[in-house]
Amino acid sequence: MATANQYRNDIRPNWCPGCGxxxxxxxxxxxxxxxxxxxxxxxxISGIGCSSRIGGYFYAYGAHTTHGRALPYAQGVKxxxxxxxxxxxxxxxxxxxxGMGHTIHAFxxxxxxxxxxxxxxxxxxxxGQTSPRSDVGFVTKTSPHGSFESPLPICETAxxxxxxxxxxxxxxxxAQLVDLIKQGMQHEGFSFINVFSPCVxxxxxxxxxxxxxxxxxLPEGYDPTNRAQAFATLGETNGLVTGLIYQDTTKPSFxxxxxxxxxxxxARALVHDVVKPDAxxxxxxxxxxx
Ligand code: SF4
Numbered sequence: 001m002a003t004a005n006q007y008r009n010d011i012r013p014n015w016c017p018g019c020g021x022x023x024x025x026x027x028x029x030x031x032x033x034x035x036x037x038x039x040x041x042x043x044x045i046s047g048i049g050c051s052s053r054i055g056g057y058f059y060a061y062g063a064h065t066t067h068g069r070a071l072p073y074a075q076g077v078k079x080x081x082x083x084x085x086x087x088x089x090x091x092x093x094x095x096x097x098x099g100m101g102h103t104i105h106a107f108x109x110x111x112x113x114x115x116x117x118x119x120x121x122x123x124x125x126x127x128g129q130t131s132p133r134s135d136v137g138f139v140t141k142t143s144p145h146g147s148f149e150s151p152l153p154i155c156e157t158a159x160x161x162x163x164x165x166x167x168x169x170x171x172x173x174x175a176q177l178v179d180l181i182k183q184g185m186q187h188e189g190f191s192f193i194n195v196f197s198p199c200v201x202x203x204x205x206x207x208x209x210x211x212x213x214x215x216x217x218l219p220e221g222y223d224p225t226n227r228a229q230a231f232a233t234l235g236e237t238n239g240l241v242t243g244l245i246y247q248d249t250t251k252p253s254f255x256x257x258x259x260x261x262x263x264x265x266x267a268r269a270l271v272h273d274v275v276k277p278d279a280x281x282x283x284x285x286x287x288x289x290x
Contacts, residue, residue: 002036004029009059020197021051023171024118027195028087029058030174031181035085043086045074047094050125051118051197054089068099075111075254082255085185086113093123096132096152108162110189111254116181117192118171120199121151121206128202138205155245156234158192159227164248165191166230168241170211171198180244189253196242218243225249 007029015021032042042060046052047070055062061084065073074088095103095117106115121138123129128140130147133154137146158166165187169177177195184191196215198207216237223229230246252260277285 002033002038004033006039007032007042007058007060009057011057013053013057015050015053016199016201018198018200019050019124020120020171020195020199021054021118023174024051024089024116024177024195024197025054025057027171027174027177028054028089028116028181030178031185032085032087034178034182035185037085037185041083041085043074043077043081043084045070045077045086045088047090047099048125049091049094049123050199051089051091051120052094054118068094068097068102070094071099071102071106071113071115074113075106075109078111078113079255087181087185088113088115090115090117091124091131092117092119092121092133092154093131096154100132104157104161106190107158107192109254110162110164110251110257112187112189114181114184114187114191114193117154117194118197119154119194120197120203122199122203124199124202135205138203140202151239153234153239154194155239156231159230159246162251163192163246164189164251165244166246167191167193167244168195168239169193170196170215170242172208172211173242176217176242183244187247188249188256189251214240216241218245 039060044055044058044060044062046055046064048067055064070088070090074086078086119133121133123131129142130138130140132152134147136150139146155166165184167180169180180193184193196211224244224247
C-alpha cells in the first residue's frame, strides 16, 4: 500500500508560511496514496503561478508547462499513456484567464484527467493583481478603486460547457478534499475540482476567516446528477458551496469516444510501439522537409 510520503521529494516548497497550497499538496498526496497509485504511474502537470510550483514538489512524473497551457500538455500525456494517472494543477489566474480557452475545451472534451485549481481570487506570483475570480470591490495595486468586474461563476461555466465532474472544496477541509480528488480520479472522464486555497500575502479580503464564515456544504440528500439543482444551488449560495456539485456518468470520455470511432488507442501506439527509423531512413525523412 502506498503512503503519502512516497510522493515527497527533497525539494522544500517556497510558498509563504500559511499559504493554502500546502494543504492542497498534502491532500493530493493523501488521495493518490489511498488509491495506491505508484509514483511512476502518476504525472503532475502544472501551468504558471505560485500554485503551479506544486508539480516540482512531487516525487512523480511531471511538467511545469507554460502559462495557461497545462491542460493541453496534460491531455497529450494522458492520450499517449493511457495507464498514467494525470493530475493537472494551477491557479485561478492560470486556469480562468490566460488558460480559459483550454479550460472550456477540456470541460467539453472529457479526457480522463483530474484538474485541481487552487482558487485564491488573486495573482500571487506577480504580487497581487485581480484575477477572474476576484470579488467586486477587491482593492489591489492595479485596481486601487476596487475591481469593477463580477467574478467568473466557474462551476456554472464548467457544467454549462459539458463538464462531467464538477466539485468544489476548501483546503482546510482535508477529508472532504481528499475524498473529492479520489472520486475525481476514479471518474471516467474529465474531473474538475475548484479548491479555495487562501493567499495570505496578497488577498487579505478572502482569507481563512472569510472562507470559514461563508462556505457551506451541500445539503444532505443532494443529488449531483441533477443538473438543474446544481445550477440552482450554485445560484443560491453565490458559488460558495463545497462538495460534489455535478456528475454525469452517461457521457463517454474522450478516449472512449475516440477509440469507438477509430478502433483503438493510436496515440499509445505512437509512444509505445514506434519503430525507430535507422539513420538512412531518418536522413531521407529530414530531406523531405528541407
Ligand atoms: Fe501562496 Fe500568496 Fe504566497 Fe503565492 S503569494 S505563495 S499564493 S501566500
